[in-house]
Amino acid sequence: MLRHLDEQLRQIKSEILVTGGYVERALEEAISALLNNQPERFNLVFDFEKKINEAHIRIDEMCLEFLASQSPVAKDLRLILAIIKINTDLERMGDQAVNISHNARDYLKNTPIKSLNDISDMTRDVQRMIRDALDAFVMNDSSKAESVLLQDDAVDEAKHRVFREFIAEIQKNPQVTGQALDLILIARNLERLGDHATNIAEDVIFAVTGKDIRHGSKTTDR
Amino acid sequence: MLRHLDEQLRQIKSEILVTGGYVERALEEAISALLNNQPERFNLVFDFEKKINEAHIRIDEMCLEFLASQSPVAKDLRLILAIIKINTDLERMGDQAVNISHNARDYLKNTPIKSLNDISDMTRDVQRMIRDALDAFVMNDSSKAESVLLQDDAVDEAKHRVFREFIAEIQKNPQVTGQALDLILIARNLERLGDHATNIAEDVIFAVTGKDIRHGSKTTDR
Numbered sequence: 001m002l003r004h005l006d007e008q009l010r011q012i013k014s015e016i017l018v019t020g021g022y023v024e025r026a027l028e029e030a031i032s033a034l035l036n037n038q039p040e041r042f043n044l045v046f047d048f049e050k051k052i053n054e055a056h057i058r059i060d061e062m063c064l065e066f067l068a069s070q071s072p073v074a075k076d077l078r079l080i081l082a083i084i085k086i087n088t089d090l091e092r093m094g095d096q097a098v099n100i101s102h103n104a105r106d107y108l109k110n111t112p113i114k115s116l117n118d119i120s121d122m123t124r125d126v127q128r129m130i131r132d133a134l135d136a137f138v139m140n141d142s143s144k145a146e147s148v149l150l151q152d153d154a155v156d157e158a159k160h161r162v163f164r165e166f167i168a169e170i171q172k173n174p175q176v177t178g179q180a181l182d183l184i185l186i187a188r189n190l191e192r193l194g195d196h197a198t199n200i201a202e203d204v205i206f207a208v209t210g211k212d213i214r215h216g217s218k219t220t221d222r
Numbered sequence: 223m224l225r226h227l228d229e230q231l232r233q234i235k236s237e238i239l240v241t242g243g244y245v246e247r248a249l250e251e252a253i254s255a256l257l258n259n260q261p262e263r264f265n266l267v268f269d270f271e272k273k274i275n276e277a278h279i280r281i282d283e284m285c286l287e288f289l290a291s292q293s294p295v296a297k298d299l300r301l302i303l304a305i306i307k308i309n310t311d312l313e314r315m316g317d318q319a320v321n322i323s324h325n326a327r328d329y330l331k332n333t334p335i336k337s338l339n340d341i342s343d344m345t346r347d348v349q350r351m352i353r354d355a356l357d358a359f360v361m362n363d364s365s366k367a368e369s370v371l372l373q374d375d376a377v378d379e380a381k382h383r384v385f386r387e388f389i390a391e392i393q394k395n396p397q398v399t400g401q402a403l404d405l406i407l408i409a410r411n412l413e414r415l416g417d418h419a420t421n422i423a424e425d426v427i428f429a430v431t432g433k434d435i436r437h438g439s440k441t442t443d444r
Contacts, residue, residue, distance in 0.1 A: 053436070053437040054437075056436070056437070057434055057436065057437065060303075060434070061434075063303075064299065064300070064303060067289065067299055067303075068295045068296070068299055071293035073290045074290070077286065077289055077290055078286070081282075081285075081286060081289075081306065084303065084306060084307075085306075085310060088307060088310065163403075167399050167400060167403060170392060170396060170399045171396045171397065171399050174392060174393045174396040175393065177389050177392045177393050177399075178389060181385075181389060181403075181406070184403070185410075188407075188410070212279055212282070212283075214275075214278070214279065215275040215276075215278070215279065
């Protein structure tokens with residue numbers, strides 16, 4: 001029989017996963033709207049962000065209630081602290097999807113400047129990081145979480161590539177400055193989404209193993 | 223006589239304030255290095271960020287220990303949850319100061335393009351938000367925290383002004399694209415520092431009043 005505590009934790013984890021799904025959908029809609037020139041899809045992003053914000057508050061309340069009523073220790077306490085942080089990251093990921101939508105909407109108002117292949121590739125990499133981080137969370141899989149950390153460098157490199165490409169574009173053709181800057185900012189938003197996925201992966205590793213691997217600190221049990 | 227619980231909370235709060243001081247110094251050094259063309263000062267920013275990261279891990283450990291040993295409820299529990307979130311914000315503010323340093327170092331490698339008055343003004347506004355948010359935290363002052371929320375719009379508007387200014391600059395003179403983009407990204411970093419100060423203020427309001435005012439939600443006691 002499940003302890004009441006386990007049942008509460010299961011419910012909170014399930015809320016996190018639902019919210020993670022909203023984040024994935026919000027990013028997918030924002031980028032599809034950009035790549036397929038379908039600005040009406042941005043409204044879906046704003047709908048998802050609203051759901052994410054509601055879930056953010058609800059999950060925080062559930063965690064507070066859990067801490068107050070169960071006084072968890074050890075592994076359960078680590079898990080609930082990880083969830084509180086993951087919840088914050090998910091909320092900010094929703095904000096980033098909205099930022100992408102604003103920049104993309106501006107971009108689509110002007111003449112497209114060139115192929116968006118690099119943005120599209122970068123998005124796919126970031127989506128994989130998010131998917132893997134959430135999978136690691138649901139499966140308590142610290143190896144999978146570690147694989148997320150390894151993907152972050154490629155995303156950072158992709159961002160630098162986009163920056164260089166669009167700076168060159170501006171220098172060739174200054175009247176596209178506004179559009180190129182929109183894409184540079186979108187690359188920046190994507191990079192930050194990757195950073196949040198990394199944060200989630202680090203929290204999973206901490207929850208599962210008790211090791212704090214942030215800031216390249218010596219891994220210490222706690 | 224202080225309860226042991228109060229003494230532990232006092233110590234954790236004091237660590238937060240020390241860390242907040244590092245964040246303020248890191249930002250001050252990063253911007254002074256830029257405005258006074260003193261790239262050697264960027265090393266101080268990296269030193270402060272290291273201290274912030276160490277404090278981040280230490281404070282998290284203290285909070286975990288506090289939750290496990292004291293099983294706080296009600297106001298004490300709200301405060302410790304607020305501290306866990308504020309600690310995360312401070313760590314990311316350190317990252318932003320480092321980002322500013324990287325962008326500013328790039329900027330200083332090239333010919334300066336024009337007056338940096340707008341960046342300087344924007345920095346002063348953001349510094350005030352951070353100072354007020356930390357003061358609100360130390361004084362449990364929810365009115366001061368609310369005043370921080372009101373300052374955020376001005377910072378966002380300043381960022382838009384910087385964006386417009388430097389886009390115009392690039393269009394007039396495309397060979398300054400790299401430098402102008404550095405300044406645009408610095409304005410973006412400053413805006414994010416303001417967002418983190420806002421997050422801290424919201425957490426203070428929650429800790430002090432029990433009201434969750436994020437996402438314009440109805441204020442609900444909890």
